Amino acid sequence: MSDTPLLDELENGPWPSFVTDMKEAAEKKPAARDLMRQLELSYKERVGHWKHGGIVGVKGYGGGVIGRYSDQPAEFPNVAEFHTFRVNQPSGWFYTTKVLRQLCDVWDKHGSGLTNFHGATGDIILLGAPTSELQPTFDELSSIGFDLGGSGSDLRTPSACVGPARCEYACIDTLDICNDITRTYQEQLHRPQFPYKFKIKVSGCPNDCVAAIARSDLSIIGTWKSHIRIDAEAVKQYAGSSLDIQTEVVDLCPTHCMKYDAVAKTLAIDDAECNRCMHCINLMPKALRPGVERGATLLVGAKAPIVQGALLSWVLVPFMKMEPPYTELKALIEKIFDWWDENAKMRERLGELIKREGMGDFLRAVGLKPVPQMIMRPRANPYFFWRDGEVK
Amino acid sequence: MAARTDFGPPDFHSMLPPVIQKNYGQWKYHERVKPGLLKHVSESGDELYTVRVGSERLLSTDHVREICDLAEKYCGGYLRFTSRHNLEFLVSDSKQVEPLIADLKGRGYPVGGTGAAITNIVHTQGWIHCHTPATDASGVVKAVMDDLFEYFGAWKLPAYCRISLACCLNMCGAVHCSDIAILGIHRKPPHVNHDVVRAKCEIPNVVAACPTGAIRPDPPNKSLTVNEEKCMYCGNCYTMCPGMPLADAEGDGVSIWVGGKVSSARTPPRMSRLAIPFLPNNPPRWPEVTDAVKNIVETWAKHAHKHERMGEWIERIGWDRFFELTNIPFTEQHIDDYTLATETFRSTPAFRW
Numbered sequence: 170m171s172d173t174p175l176l177d178e179l180e181n182g183p184w185p186s187f188v189t190d191m192k193e194a195a196e197k198k199p200a201a202r203d204l205m206r207q208l209e210l211s212y213k214e215r216v217g218h219w220k221h222g223g224i225v226g227v228k229g230y231g232g233g234v235i236g237r238y239s240d241q242p243a244e245f246p247n248v249a250e251f252h253t254f255r256v257n258q259p260s261g262w263f264y265t266t267k268v269l270r271q272l273c274d275v276w277d278k279h280g281s282g283l284t285n286f287h288g289a290t291g292d293i294i295l296l297g298a299p300t301s302e303l304q305p306t307f308d309e310l311s312s313i314g315f316d317l318g319g320s321g322s323d324l325r326t327p328s329a330c331v332g333p334a335r336c337e338y339a340c341i342d343t344l345d346i347c348n349d350i351t352r353t354y355q356e357q358l359h360r361p362q363f364p365y366k367f368k369i370k371v372s373g374c375p376n377d378c379v380a381a382i383a384r385s386d387l388s389i390i391g392t393w394k395s396h397i398r399i400d401a402e403a404v405k406q407y408a409g410s411s412l413d414i415q416t417e418v419v420d421l422c423p424t425h426c427m428k429y430d431a432v433a434k435t436l437a438i439d440d441a442e443c444n445r446c447m448h449c450i451n452l453m454p455k456a457l458r459p460g461v462e463r464g465a466t467l468l469v470g471a472k473a474p475i476v477q478g479a480l481l482s483w484v485l486v487p488f489m490k491m492e493p494p495y496t497e498l499k500a501l502i503e504k505i506f507d508w509w510d511e512n513a514k515m516r517e518r519l520g521e522l523i524k525r526e527g528m529g530d531f532l533r534a535v536g537l538k539p540v541p542q543m544i545m546r547p548r549a550n551p552y553f554f555w556r557d558g559e560v561k
Numbered sequence: 562m563a564a565r566t567d568f569g570p571p572d573f574h575s576m577l578p579p580v581i582q583k584n585y586g587q588w589k590y591h592e593r594v595k596p597g598l599l600k601h602v603s604e605s606g607d608e609l610y611t612v613r614v615g616s617e618r619l620l621s622t623d624h625v626r627e628i629c630d631l632a633e634k635y636c637g638g639y640l641r642f643t644s645r646h647n648l649e650f651l652v653s654d655s656k657q658v659e660p661l662i663a664d665l666k667g668r669g670y671p672v673g674g675t676g677a678a679i680t681n682i683v684h685t686q687g688w689i690h691c692h693t694p695a696t697d698a699s700g701v702v703k704a705v706m707d708d709l710f711e712y713f714g715a716w717k718l719p720a721y722c723r724i725s726l727a728c729c730l731n732m733c734g735a736v737h738c739s740d741i742a743i744l745g746i747h748r749k750p751p752h753v754n755h756d757v758v759r760a761k762c763e764i765p766n767v768v769a770a771c772p773t774g775a776i777r778p779d780p781p782n783k784s785l786t787v788n789e790e791k792c793m794y795c796g797n798c799y800t801m802c803p804g805m806p807l808a809d810a811e812g813d814g815v816s817i818w819v820g821g822k823v824s825s826a827r828t829p830p831r832m833s834r835l836a837i838p839f840l841p842n843n844p845p846r847w848p849e850v851t852d853a854v855k856n857i858v859e860t861w862a863k864h865a866h867k868h869e870r871m872g873e874w875i876e877r878i879g880w881d882r883f884f885e886l887t888n889i890p891f892t893e894q895h896i897d898d899y900t901l902a903t904e905t906f907r908s909t910p911a912f913r914w
């Protein structure tokens with residue numbers, strides 16, 4: 170009889186089952202087998218069985234490996250030590266099968282044979298190896314060209330949407346920006362020296378397919394300045410399709426800046442009023458395209474709830490051109506790193522520090538002037554300060 | 562010999578299929594051919610078909626090799642993954658599209674997740690690999706996706722609906738801006754193990770880590786005490802100190818949050834809001850959770866206008882109507898009493914009955 174009846178139940182049903190993957194790995198790897206048995210125990214008892222981290226790593230790095238120990242090592246000896254590698258993914262999560270097969274070979278040799286494609290931050294996760302296998306694993310990873318991602322109080326592995334590789338909405342080269350930043354800040358990525366974690370994510374347009382605005386301390390989101398390009402012929406084709414241009418596109422435009430002439434089948438946009446929300450372009454991708462003067466909006470501060478509540482990013486720079494070598498962007502990133510590093514308490518994210526010190530202090534520190542694009546509405550309380558010299 | 566360090570990830574250019582290398586930045590438009598199939602057309606006239614496939618994210622190396630076999634047979638040996646753990650096969654020869662889809666379906670890979678569908682659930686580690694979870698991740702995701710499977714491969718919804726799961730308040734999946742977020746929560750304060758605290762923890766750091774000031778040093782004991790009335794079970798202290806575990810079979814479970822979004826289309830990004838404060842952990846299928854999620858999805862699908870995301874629908878009809886239509890009990894937990902709570906209170910007598 171099976172010793173994992175609860176997990177076995179999860180092999181039923183149409184969605185792919187992680188239990189099947191665990192069983193495949195368990196045929197070759199005692200660690201995968203013990204992982205399953207320990208997970209079955211968690212399903213029975215409804216609590217986890219992993220101990221608190223513990224510092225493990227490989228030579229020359231301060232992060233990139235998550236230490237993990239079973240709290241029942243006698244029962245599950247093959248996962249007594251079960252540490253995880255965070256491996257820096259190629260920008261946009263593109264792979265050749267050649268490198269994926271090499272990764273699998275390395276991991277079959279040294280680890281549990283189980284992976285995550287991918288962790289929520291973007292890294293490839295290699296799930297579970299004993300301490301003695303860490304350095305040999307890294308050495309082989311490095312020989313096939315894979316480096317570690319971030320963990321702990323450091324720059325976390327940046328990630329980007331598919332961008333110009335396959336998306337016509339991309340207003341910036343998300344993949345190149347992500348790759349360039351990752352390479353420029355290897356020191357900050359690999360050796361935790363910050364007050365806490367720092368995340369950078371790059372989306373090519375306001376659809377924000379990597380959720381940069383919700384989960385990165387610095388969110389880089391592509392946008393445009395000039396007018397939306399309209400293909401009049403394609404508008405006519407949509408007019409004859411199942412799409413109702415008036416009710417589904419024009420009426421849902423948040424700024425009411427579109428006009429549709431149903432007789433002539435022509436569409437007009439008052440671009441000065443458009444806030445570039447993407448709705449119309451999403452619905453009529455053949456007829457409407459972002460403008461040609463392109464760059465990014467930079468926003469700061471997003472984070473999940475720990476410690477002081479979740480935040481969404483706030484606009485810092487309404488528009489910045491994004492061309493290699495991204496000198497202006499990097500100068501700003503470095504000013505942000507410096508101010509945060511100098512002023513934050515331990516485990517204080519950038520957004521929390523801005524809340525505590527005030528947006529005004531932050532803007533002065535990074536040398537930016539206040540502009541109305543930064544706010545949804547001005548303050549409603551009269552408790553504001555004047556600085557030295559402002560009142561004569 | 563010093564080991565090589567800081568060489569960075571593989572250059573993505575070397576991972577791009579030839580059709581993408583040739584048409585990089587030159588894509589002109591795309592069509593959603595059918596659920597799970599996108600067609601991108603370049604200024605040059607070249608075409609690229611993308612077949613999107615749901616994945617369990619936790620993959621064995623043999624499974625990865627099977628995926629490689631498929632990519633070699635149909636896609637010249639190239640593939641990618643998406644930001645939500647899906648797989649994408651990139652096909653440049655249109656004649657290979659249907660054979661690939663048939664092959665995938667024959668092997669049990671679900672094709673879908675594009676357009677007005679429910680795509681893969683972004684999720685975290687849970688009982689498989691983390692020390693702080695209040696619920697499992699992979700098991701809940703499997704149960705919910707089995708239950709919502711009909712919406713993955715078809716366009717039956719008013720808009721798309723993004724579901725995410727994080728197994729504790731650390732929220733590694735950053736679920737707080739999802740149409741539906743499934744979030745593991747603890748409901749009991751830490752059980753302090755004074756021996757471990759004395760041996761392993763920096764007491765001032767643990768005291769400082771508590772956002773509600775519930776922890777006080779206890780110098781005579783060289784340990785600390787927790788004011789249980791102030792504790793809101795966030796687990797921060799446990800992150801700092803292994804002597805303060807919170808996990809508890811009865812205390813732990815799942816909360817459900819709704820109405821968040823990330824894109825700026827029509828309305829700005831917004832956070833998800835509390836819909837259900839607690840559902841029990843009931844493995845292996847978490848029936849209370851799957852029922853609750855399905856009820857919310859189907860109530861929204863029935864009442865929302867076309868293109869209206871969960872949060873846009875709720876703002877239009879009002880939260881009072883949301884709780885009525887979904888039959889979800891409204892409780893004291895729904896009323897915010899954390900910092901900045903008052904921003905969420907209503908300051909107008911204009912509401913719906």
Ligand code: HEM
Pocket residue numbers: 261329330331332335336338376377378379450451452454591642643644645646647674680681723822823824826
């Ligand atoms: C017609 C409009 C859209 C197009 C052409 C489009 C294109 C894409 C592309 C190319 C991807 C793969 C990106 C990657 O993994 O890096 C993607 C994924 C995604 N997009 Fe969009 N996007 C559109 C609208 C939106 C909107 C409005 C949102 C708002 C939240 C959004 C959110 C996402 C998310 C969350 C994913 C991950 C999907 C998955 O893996 O199943 N997209 N989209």
Ligand code: HEM
Pocket residue numbers: 235237253287288289290291294384472473475476684685686690691692731732733734735800
């Ligand atoms: C105070 C907040 C947080 C703490 C203490 C924390 C802690 C952890 C720990 C201990 C793990 C290891 C799990 C394992 O054993 O594999 C982990 C995994 C991870 N965390 Fe966090 N986390 C926090 C917030 C976040 C946030 C906000 C994100 C993303 C936006 C994130 C992204 C990840 C990712 C991607 C993983 C890898 C595993 C996965 O994807 O499931 N973390 N985190």
Ligand code: SF4
Pocket residue numbers: 330331332336337338339340372373374375376377378379
């Ligand atoms: S964020 Fe915009 S540019 Fe990037 S993949 Fe999504 S729709 Fe395309």
Ligand code: SF4
Pocket residue numbers: 421422423424425426427438442443444445446447448449450827
């Ligand atoms: S992008 Fe948004 S605001 Fe601009 S015209 Fe289109 S729907 Fe209106």
Ligand code: SF4
Pocket residue numbers: 685686687691692693694695727728729730731732733734
């Ligand atoms: S959400 Fe919490 S329990 Fe889940 S992986 Fe992250 S830290 Fe661990």
Ligand code: SF4
Pocket residue numbers: 750751770771772773774775776787791792793794795796797798799
């Ligand atoms: S769980 Fe959170 S609120 Fe409770 S004592 Fe620990 S840090 Fe404080």
